[in-house]
Amino acid sequence: QQQVKQSPQSLIVQKGGISIINCAYENTAFDYFPWYQQFPGKGPALLIAIRPDVSEKKEGRFTISFNKSAKQFSLHIMDSQPGDSATYFCAARNQAGTALIFGKGTTLSVSS
Amino acid sequence: NAGVTQTPKFHILKIGQSMTLQCTQDMNHNYMYWYRQDPGMGLKLIYYSVGAGITDKGEVPNGYNVSRSTTEDFPLRLELAAPSQTSVYFCASSYLKNRGRNTEAFFGQGTRLTVV
Numbered sequence: 001q002q003q004v005k006q007s008p009q010s011l012i013v014q015k016g017g018i019s020i021i022n023c024a025y026e027n028t029a030f031d032y033f034p035w036y037q038q039f040p041g042k043g044p045a046l047l048i049a050i051r052p053d054v055s056e057k058k059e060g061r062f063t064i065s066f067n068k069s070a071k072q073f074s075l076h077i078m079d080s081q082p083g084d085s086a087t088y089f090c091a092a093r094n095q096a097g098t099a100l101i102f103g104k105g106t107t108l109s110v111s112s
Numbered sequence: 113n114a115g116v117t118q119t120p121k122f123h124i125l126k127i128g129q130s131m132t133l134q135c136t137q138d139m140n141h142n143y144m145y146w147y148r149q150d151p152g153m154g155l156k157l158i159y160y161s162v163g164a165g166i167t168d169k170g171e172v173p174n175g176y177n178v179s180r181s182t183t184e185d186f187p188l189r190l191e192l193a194a195p196s197q198t199s200v201y202f203c204a205s206s207y208l209k210n211r212g213r214n215t216e217a218f219f220g221q222g223t224r225l226t227v228v
Contacts, residue, residue: 098162
């Protein structure tokens with residue numbers, strides 16, 4: 001079964017617009033929710049992460065919104081730029097750190 | 113500081129052959145992971161290790177083996193390669209801090225493997 005569901009699969013946004021990617025999880029034992037950014041030919045790199053004891057975390061143009069009761073979290077990219085064009089993965093990790101479960105990814109294209 | 117280093121970057125393997133994907137990290141991380149990435153499928157955990165001498169299966173371990181003889185190295189072995197093992201393989205590492213909290217997972221650059 002898919003423990004972390006991510007949508008949409010692809011997203012096209014105009015420069016300066018807001019990009020929104022959504023994820024939902026099933027396992028309430030997850031205690032850490034990172035977002036990774038991946039450029040072609042590179043490994044994923046941590047973008048921003050949140051723990052379930054807060055509802056929102058902001059770092060520059062990137063914000064995670066977290067809804068524990070709904071078991072959902074989302075990534076908002078404000079003022080999207082062409083350099084943000086990449087694949088974004090949400091993930092969830094259990095408390096022991098032995099399992100980092102990824103969503104299927106969202107390919108973001110920001111048009112100039 | 114090299115981080116997580118994977119070799120080779122690319123490889124073509126014939127069906128039935130075996131090979132080892134190398135992964136080494138210089139951050140003294142105790143946790144290491146192997147993932148495979150297939151188009152549109154995200155990253156699937158193959159094996160992980162919580163320290164030298166300790167390994168365990170992830171979501172998709174069939175056809176693979178690992179060992180962890182040192183903190184730094186975590187090689188992934190493919191025995192009797194099959195076309196279904198064509199994928200991009202990523203190694204990652206993280207560190208378990210006090211109070212049971214892990215640092216973020218750092219990923220290598222990946223190994224693109226084609227089995228023909």
